Amino acid sequence: MDDISIEMKVPLDGDGFLRRECPNCERQFKLKYSVSNTETLETIDIESYYCPYCYEPASLDSWWTKEQLEQAQQLAFKEVVEPELKNLQRQIQSLNRNDSFAQIDSKLEYLEESVPLTEVDDMVKVDFPCHPEEPLKIDETWKQNVACFVCGIQYPASLVKESSEQKDSYGG
Numbered sequence: 317m318d319d320i321s322i323e324m325k326v327p328l329d330g331d332g333f334l335r336r337e338c339p340n341c342e343r344q345f346k347l348k349y350s351v352s353n354t355e356t357l358e359t360i361d362i363e364s365y366y367c368p369y370c371y372e373p374a375s376l377d378s379w380w381t382k383e384q385l386e387q388a389q390q391l392a393f394k395e396v397v398e399p400e401l402k403n404l405q406r407q408i409q410s411l412n413r414n415d416s417f418a419q420i421d422s423k424l425e426y427l428e429e430s431v432p433l434t435e436v437d438d439m440v441k442v443d444f445p446c447h448p449e450e451p452l453k454i455d456e457t458w459k460q461n462v463a464c465f466v467c468g469i470q471y472p473a474s475l476v477k478e479s480s481e482q483k484d485s486y487g488g
């Protein structure tokens with residue numbers, strides 16, 4: 317099959333973070349997304365990145381969440397499979413016109429329009445001294461070491477978590 321490129325919009329949260337999921341431990345975190353850091357990541361040509369929770373490396377394209385993959389599949393279906401089905405439907409209808417064939421029911425059922433993904437402002441931001449330009453957001457209940465996504469250096473969660481006491485979000 318030819319390569320087909322499908323444009324998928326993935327939502328960012330209020331701070332511009334993109335949700336990611338570790339292919340190994342399946343925990344979710346968020347990565348600061350910006351065009352400039354995408355370029356940087358490409359220029360330094362790093363082949364693998366590190367899960368902040370289980371420290372396992374994986375290539376850059378392996379961090380999609382299940383929801384994002386599902387969305388991509390639905391988009392692929394709409395872009396690729398549906399036009400093929402419509403084509404087939406037209407052929408069936410033209411066959412039906414000259415009555416020598418049995419009538420073929422050519423009703424097709426299409427997938428419902430996929431619901432756009434949404435992103436909530438959860439998780440807590442962590443800044444890494446080694447790569448301050450690549451902050452992450454992690455589960456706020458995480459107490460173990462957190463690894464830098466870029467180089468895998470581990471830090472105690474209490475050290476890199478943005479101080480939640482200052483936010484005063486638990487008051488009231």
Ligand SMILES: [Zn+2]
Nearest residue numbers: 338341367370
């Ligand atoms: Zn992991």
Ligand SMILES: [Zn+2]
Nearest residue numbers: 446447464467
């Ligand atoms: Zn680092």
